[in-house]
Amino acid sequence: MTKASFSRSMSSPRKAALLKLAGRAFTFRQSVYMSELEKLTRWDGKSLKGHARIIFDALFDLVRDVVAKFSIEQRLDMAKLFQDLWYHTFESWMTEAKWSRSAHIASTDEYLQTGMTSIAAHVVVLMAACSMDPTLPLHTIKTCTDHTITKLLMVSCRLLNDIQSYEKEEKDGKMNLVTLHMKDVNAEEDIHNSIVYVKEILESQKKDFIEHVLMDDICDMPKPLKQLHFGCLKTFQMFFNSSNGFDSEIEMIDAINKAIYLPIDIGIEESLSSPSSMPQKISNLNGTEKKLSTKKRTTLTLNATLNSQRFPSISWASSNFFAIQASAGLKFNLPKMSPKYCLI
DSSP: OOHHHHHHHTOOHHHHHHHHHHTOOHHHHTTSOHHHHHHHHTTOOTTOOHHHHHHHHHHHHHHHHHHTTSOHHHHHHHHHHHHHHHHHHHHHHHHHHHHHHHTOOOOHHHHHHHHHHHTOHHHHHHHHHHHHOTTSOHHHHHHHHTOHHHHHHHHHHHHHHHHHHHHHHHHTTOOOHHHHHHHHHOTTSOHHHHHHHHHHHHHHHHHHHHHHHHOGGGOOSOHHHHHHHHHHHHHHHHHHSSSOTTTOHHHHHHHHIIIIISOOOOSOOGGGSOGGGSOOOOSOTTSSEEEEOSSOEEEOOOOGGGSTTTOOOOOHHHHHHHHHHHHHTOOOOOOOOOOOOOOO
């Protein structure tokens, strides 16, 4: 899979809109109560209000559009599959919220089982796979949800987050493997040792993940899906490499500019590169115009319900998609989202 095809498959504006909402701060996740979660599971948004209604509208539009790419015979089954994926993601967020409110200390295994789901990497990559290739058989998508390579991706993304976000999450009252290990082993243990411990687990998981990506004899997943998983992990790795770039808009903009817009200085004379041919770097993520060049123009029109005043936080998920969208250089608009209760 080429870089361009990976970018196109991950560039749905509704994915960015949904995940910007879904990745809101931990306090936002706590506002989705169990009764609302049950209604989301039934795919009934009529009585939902506030944040839950906004999430449902965005989620409904996203699933409907992805399902529409499949044949009529497959649409009901695919819709049910995606609804279940999102339901389990919301359920994991509610579990984390309950832990926070009750001061429950989960075991390491219990935490990772929930945390690898709440990071939502599997939902991102599987829905991207369906957008990339609507001819994928239903059984292939279903097996991917429980495939070893998908599980390794989920755990690795969770650990990347935990290593860089433990201070913020501790202040928010959210559980994190770094702080959890300190409590399991010794309350007085140096935080550095806990970070080293989590990094060792991460390196082991990433090693197994890469083996599954590169070796056909131990993984029967189709090669394009393997590459999509690998690209997803690389994107997470880029943003969590030295700090949590998803928690700071300034840091995240700087990372995007360095990765995509700013030219590499290799000593070539300036005259060889025309300034007019170089894309302009991003100065504000919430602006409507992003990248301008002689060949490509990327336009992001943010719906009023998703503007920076109402949802100022840029989460890991929205940052992920904004970066990939910008690198794709595609022209698209983010439509207004309204409830349309018909998937087929």
